[in-house]
Structures are given as structure tokens and as C-alpha cells.
Amino acid sequence: MAVWEALVELADDHLVLGHRVSEWCGHAPMLEEDLAMPNMALDVIGTARTLYTRAGELEGKGRDEDAIAYLRNEREYRNCLLVERPNEDFAHTMLRQLYFAAFMKAFWDAALSSADDVVRGVAGKAGKEMAYHIRHAGEWVIRLGDGTEQSARRMRDAVEALSIYVDELFDSSDAAQAAEAAGVLPKRSEMRAAFDKVIGDVFSEALLELPAVPYGQRGGRSGQHGEGLGHMLAEMQSLHRAHPGAAW
């Protein structure tokens, strides 16, 4: 496995999450959140674009960001399962964002010393953006968890539904291990303490408990996804596939 494949995995995480978050555009419960969602989506999609471009360069077969994002099928996507989980309600969406940002903040901070110039550049920007996402999503998790009877129930349901996807964040695929050995990406397993600190702080204020997960759900890194990802990609890729090379 090669380093560029690890960058595709990372980019897939960001693109899939960005598309999911963007699905809220026009549907959020209030105007401020309707603005916030596309903003957060833009942050992670921007990160994905830079990583796809860099992966294409390292692969050396002339693929650009669009070729990698739009011309792969579901089984070729390597995103972790957490990011493809459907939006459901605000509790699910915000907890998904908090889990992802809590992991990626630590990851990008560690990637500031990457051997790859582009990864280092991305890390400087994305780390700050993830801190912002932690704050935004964290405030929502607290507001809902320590809110009304209904909001607290929905928040607990989200914790129950999404926590089984957390462990996969800390796994390094063969490609990721190659990138770690080359000093391009940090070791994913080393993010645990920082992740636990963020989640622990938020959950204690949100009156939530982290459930024990005896068996974490895995498979995204080998292309085994939930049913929802195929539907999402069909929507995301249809324009490019119908009109190859379409530009704005």
C-alpha cells in the first residue's frame, strides 16, 4: 500500500462528512444553523480537495481531485463509517461532528510535523477549523443533552447509535501505516487521550455517559460501507458522470 492511498482515505473522510453536513442546507431548524452547516461543510470539503490533489500528484497517473472524488464507486471509497452515518436529527449530526472534530483536531496538531509539505500546510489550517467545530458541536451536544426531556432522550439515542463507530477512527489501515512509517501522517492510535479528554469534558457537562462498546463497527477502510453511502454518492456524483469535465 502506498502513501497516496492514505491521503485518499483521509480525503474521503472529509468529503463524505462535508456532503452529509451540506445536506442540512435549507433544512436546518434556524437561520443561524442554516448558515453554520454549509460553513462547516466548506471547511472539510476544502481540506478534502487539497488532499485529493496531493494524492493524485503522488500517485502520478494524472488523476485530479475530480477524477478521484467523482469516478470511484462505493466499494472504492475508504472513508470511516462514522462520517457516512445519515444526519437523522440535530443530536446525531452534532455528535457525529464532535466525534470527528475531536479526533481530527489531535490528528492535525500532530501532523504539523509531517514530512509532506502539503500535509503540513493542511494541518495548520484544518487544526484551527476543527477547534472551531469542536466548540460549535460541543455547545450543541451540551444544550441538547442538558436540555428538555425530549432533547436529552434524542441526545442519548445519538450516543447509543454513533458510539460503535468511534473505535474505527483510531485504526490505521495498511496504507495509513505506510504513511505513518514515512512520517507523512501521525499514528492514529496516539490520538486517544486527546479525544477522550474533549469528549469527557463535553459529556460531563451534557449529562451524558459514554457507553462501553464491546465491539466497534469497522469496515470503511476496506470499502465495506452502510447502504446509505451508495445513495449519497449517487447524488454527489451524478452531475459529473452525466457531464464529464463540467465546470462552473
Added chain:
Amino acid sequence: MSGSPQGQSGPAWEAAAAVPDPEVPCVSVAELGILRWVQMEGETAVAGVTPTYSGCPATLAIELAIETALRDAGFDARIERLLAPAWTTDWITPEGREKLRAYGIAPPVNGGKASLFGAVDVACPRCGSDHTERLSEFGSTACKAQYRCKACLEPFDYFKCI
């Protein structure tokens, strides 16, 4: 090529530095700190540009505007996108901050990163009161957040501090 302060003078720099930001046209790309330098490579003016946010949709428009300005000034032009070091609101010049305030956008508050839920005091750009509240972490563009002044009751944009 580095992002040193060299390359911030001369006719090519002057031409590129005057380009307004497309979203916040009261300030120039130089005042926002996204135009880092312009250096001559033979006949070609090379402009180093650092995007503000990862997904800022204005990045391409900004690069195109700088390239156009350089060509209008008689130079061959090329843009070099600089990802590292990452842009920070600290790079907004004092003049840029004053223009933002005059335009009705509260400039980023300097110094000290806000803790996880630490709030910063943002002064109202219209009446100067510190008695303000945050309406949303995010605003009409990726770089802004929404605030409201509780003294003069005006809503305003705050340039997010990153």
C-alpha cells in the same frame, strides 16, 4: 521561495496589493494578509497567496483578480498558492482592522486563544459597546460570525479569530 516580508514593494506589488477582497471589498488582499509577496522571475510577476479558510469559495476569485491586476499593469503573471504557514487573522494589518470596523465588521480580537467554550469580548463596530452577544459561530461567509450589540441593538458580523 519563502513567505518572507521581502517582495512587498515595487510596481508589481502595488498593482496586486490594491485588489479588493471580493467578499469584503473595503479591505485589500494585502491588508487582509492573504497576498504574501510579489516577486519578479524575469518578466513574470509571481504572487504568493495564502487562502483564509480551507474551503473559502473566494480563493479562486481572489487569485484570478490578482492575476488580472498584474496583467493590467503590464506583467506576465503567475499565482503561487501557499498553504504553509496557515493564514491567521493576526496577518490582518492595523489599517485593515480599522477599515473593517468602519465598514461595520468587528475585526478579530487579538491575543490568547479562546478556550473550548471561552467567550471573547467583541466590541460593537457601530457604537463601540462591549455589551454584545454571539448569535451564531458562523456567518454569511466562512470567515465571519454573527453578533448583536445589546446597547445599540444592531446586528453585526465579527471576523472570526483563527
